[in-house]
Amino acid sequence: MGFWWRPFSVLASVLLVALILWAASGWIAALGFLAGIQAFVMLRRLWQEFRLARWLENPDEVDPPDATGTWGDIFYRLQKLQRRQRASRSELSTALEQFEHAAQAVPDGMVILNGNEQIEWCNPASRKYMGLDCERDRGQFIRYLMRQAHFLEFLDAADFSRRLVCKSPVNREVVLSVQLVPFGVGKKLLIARDITDLERVDAMRRDFIANVSHELRTPLTVVGGFVETLADAPDLPAAESRRYFDLMLDHTRRMQRLLDDLLTLSRLESADHGLQDESVNVPELAQALKAEGESLSRGRHRVHLQLASSAWLKGSLQEIRSALGNLVSNAVRYTPDGGEITLAWNERDGEGVFSVTDTGEGIAAEHIPRLTERFYRVDRSRSRETGGTGLGLAIVKHVLTRHGGRLDIQSTPGRGSTFSAIFPTQRVQRAPDEGTVIPFPERGQAAG
Structure with a gap:
């Protein structure tokens, strides 16, 4: 009714005026008045339609025209619709712009x-x-x-x-x-x-399972075969029995070392296992590692120690000893008889650097990025001969990562290699008063 009351009231007013004119001046005056009103309404309607058509040609740049009466209501509603459309278009444009920015990111x-x-x-x-x-x-x-x-x-x-x-x-x-x-x-x-990283991790998982199975299968087969031989031939000569028992013991120890290293890696990778900081006397530890290297070498190599710093480290003694001990044992295993192995402890740009240099066969550049992968070996047959588990450098990497450090490998085929455990500045400590003794765990404990 809000739309109809105005034209009906105007029509009623016009008819009332026409009746008054009819009564006062006759029907000709009334008819002329009505004809004039009709002409005015038609012309006004044409004018408003013209204004509306002109606005519809470019509604985005021109506002709807103003008017009174019924046309004013029409133009007002059109203006409200235009404002609503502009707001919706602005919101849609903003949403599209945000989507495009998000998609680009x-x-x-x-x-x-x-x-x-x-x-x-x-x-x-x-x-x-x-x-x-x-x-x-x-x-x-x-x-x-x-x-x-x-x-x-x-x-x-x-x-x-x-x-x-x-x-x-x-x-x-x-x-x-x-x-x-x-x-x-x-x-x-x-x-x-x-998904390159995911594929690489999945490949490492498959290789890990295959390598563990292979590493355990050989010693278990050897031990099982000897046990069957001893069971079927209880009257073997003592010397031959002794040789069988020695081989079984050797392979049993190999499996034990493998399982110990696997447990060490599992413990290092456990998120629930926090790092317990303590003061580590690196010069004294280096002396102990030199002695262990000489014991493992059994006189086949010349082992040297260079201490260019008296600094200590802040970290886990057991883990640091395990990592550095793996570097030393690897150097002994992969250096030919008569070669030299040099252990060095120094500071470089505020960082603590423990390096192990050997005169072994060296490593080709394409192998270096993968050396810290589990069971990755440059020469599998030589690894088995020397008794390595293929997990030593993986343990070194995890220990250094937990201490905020890194492993640097420099190697030249035919000339040897240098493995450097680099500890960050915040881990390096000045040596305390002389006479402080740091107790070292047994070798078996360090490996675990």
Whole structure:
């Protein structure tokens, strides 16, 4: 009724005036008055329609015209609708802008494809993983830009529950997990995620299980075979029995060392095992490690010690001794008879550096980044001959990481290697008063 009351009241007023004129001046005057009012209404309506049409030609830049009466109500409602649309458009624009910023910040490669598999939009990460450029490749068919057979089969399948694991066409060392997701009406969202680290960890897990199984199978087979031999031939000569028992003991100790190292790694990797700091007398520890190296060498090598610093370390004595002891034992195992092994303790740019240098065969550069992986060996046969478990450098890496340090490896094939355990400045301490004695655990305890 708010719309109808005004025109009805105006019509009633006009009719009342016409009746008054009819009564006062006759029907001709009344008819002329009505005709004039009708002409005015028609002209006013045409004018307002013209103004409305002109506004509709460019509604975003011009506000609706002003008027009174019924047209004023119409223009007011149009103006409210225009303001509401502008607010909605502004909110939508802000939301789209935020979505675009978020999509550009996402580390995964994202590509929007239309129904014809043409690229409508892609984020910067898609360049890194798939070599796509949003400006250059907009409107291009994704099949023309990524032509790997397995990727094309993946697109043809259009299975949204399936993931494709493949190499990046830009960097063959990067492994991608690619997935298609429905997006809007008739569109698809292509997502490429870098899973290189996950694949590497999974490969290490598989290698770990295979290596542990292999390392335990050989000594168990040897021990089991000797036990069966002894059981079937109880009258063996004492010398031969002694040799069998010595071999069984050797392989049993090998399995024990392997299990000890596995337990040490498990303990170091446990999040519940905190680091208990104590003062470690490194010069005295270095002297003890030199003696252990000489004992393990049994006179086959010349072992030297260079103490260029009297500084101590703050950390776990047991863990530090285990890590440095592994560096020394590795040098003894992999240095040919007659070679030299040098232990050194010094400070460099405020950091504590314990290095072990040998004159062994050296290590090729391609092997160095993987030396701290569990069971990774440059020469597997030589490792078994020397009795190594393949876990020593993994233990060294974990101990140094827990102490905020790092392991530096420098090696030249045919000339030898230098393994340096570098401790950060905050771990280095000045030597306390002379006479302070740091008790060292037994070798078996240090390894565990």
